[in-house]
Amino acid sequence: MRAADLAHGLKTPLQVLSGDIRALRQKGETQLADEIEKSATAIRRHVDRELARASVAPGMSRAANALVVDAAGRVIDVVRRTPDGERLTFVVNVPAGLAAPVDEGDLSEMLGNLIENAARFAKSAVTVASTVASAGAIITVTDDGPGISDEHREMVLSRGVRLEDEGRGDGLGLAIVSDIVVAYGGSISLSEASPGLRVSIFLPCRPVASGTTGLLTRGS
Numbered sequence: 001m002r003a004a005d006l007a008h009g010l011k012t013p014l015q016v017l018s019g020d021i022r023a024l025r026q027k028g029e030t031q032l033a034d035e036i037e038k039s040a041t042a043i044r045r046h047v048d049r050e051l052a053r054a055s056v057a058p059g060m061s062r063a064a065n066a067l068v069v070d071a072a073g074r075v076i077d078v079v080r081r082t083p084d085g086e087r088l089t090f091v092v093n094v095p096a097g098l099a100a101p102v103d104e105g106d107l108s109e110m111l112g113n114l115i116e117n118a119a120r121f122a123k124s125a126v127t128v129a130s131t132v133a134s135a136g137a138i139i140t141v142t143d144d145g146p147g148i149s150d151e152h153r154e155m156v157l158s159r160g161v162r163l164e165d166e167g168r169g170d171g172l173g174l175a176i177v178s179d180i181v182v183a184y185g186g187s188i189s190l191s192e193a194s195p196g197l198r199v200s201i202f203l204p205c206r207p208v209a210s211g212t213t214g215l216l217t218r219g220s
Contacts, residue, residue, distance in 0.1 A: 014044055065099035066107040068130045068139060075111045076128070084119040093129040100130070100137045100203050106180050113173040114141040114199055121145035122196065136186070136204035144196040177201065 017040050024033040072092050079085035100107055111128070118126045122143035130139045174188075177199075181188045186203045 014040060014047065066102055066104040067097070067099050068107070068137070069094040069096055069098065071104065071107045071111050072115070072128045075108060075115050078112075079115055079119050082116075082119070084116075084122075088119055088122055089125040091125060091127040093127065095130070095132075098130055098132065098137065100139065101205055102180075102184055102203055106184075110177045110180050110201065111139075111141070113177050114201075117173045118143035118145075118197070118199075133202065136202055138200060138202050140198055140200045142193045142196060142198040144193065147192060147195060147197045148190060150192075174199070 017036070021033045021037050021040065024030075024036070069092060072094060076085075076090045076092070080088075080090065102110075115126060115128065118141050122145045125144050127142045128140070129142070130137060132138075174190075178188050181201050181203065184203055186201060188199065188201045191198045191200065
């Protein structure tokens with residue numbers, strides 16, 4: 001918990017730093033602002049990672065189900081307003097009542113990282129899909145960008161790994177998703193989308209209350 005406390009403590013200073021960066025740009029000191037922003041972004045990624053890890057720490061209650069289409073919609077609404085997202089088409093192929101067996105915040109964290117990453121490298125479209133498997137839910141996020149070579153796919157799930165030579169990877173986004181998925185007993189895999197990259201996460205069913213299961217289909 002000390003790492004999580006430290007991460008929370010850094011949130012406010014990082015917000016203040018963002019204001020300072022804007023002030024520098026207004027003064028015309030863009031090079032200095034860019035250098036500081038690069039460092040601040042790296043710190044923010046580490047903060048987000050620690051907070052994500054803390055949110056799924058062992059012993060915490062995760063008896064929840066979150067509607068996938070709602071979480072995906074909220075994330076896409078935000079990403080559409082970014083320079084990367086505004087040029088793309090977003091496709092959501094998710095049953096209206098499909099609920100994944102995870103906390104709503106954790107699902108948003110996972111989809112946020114996956115969709116933001118996909119938008120950064122997509123040429124024209126990002127697709128979010130979800131299906132019910134025999135033992136849980138499968139959620140995929142696919143882009144039509146350059147993809148990642150076979151030998152490097154497992155590497156990008158490790159902490160801090162960047163693939164500058166392949167043009168993608170911020171070193172933490174996919175690792176954050178992997179941490180959360182594994183904490184729920186699930187798995188994550190990367191595959192060729194021809195073109196682009198497909199990231200698939202599997203979230204297993206689990207008991208959430210007496211007489212119920214962890215994967216629900218709610219009425220639309």
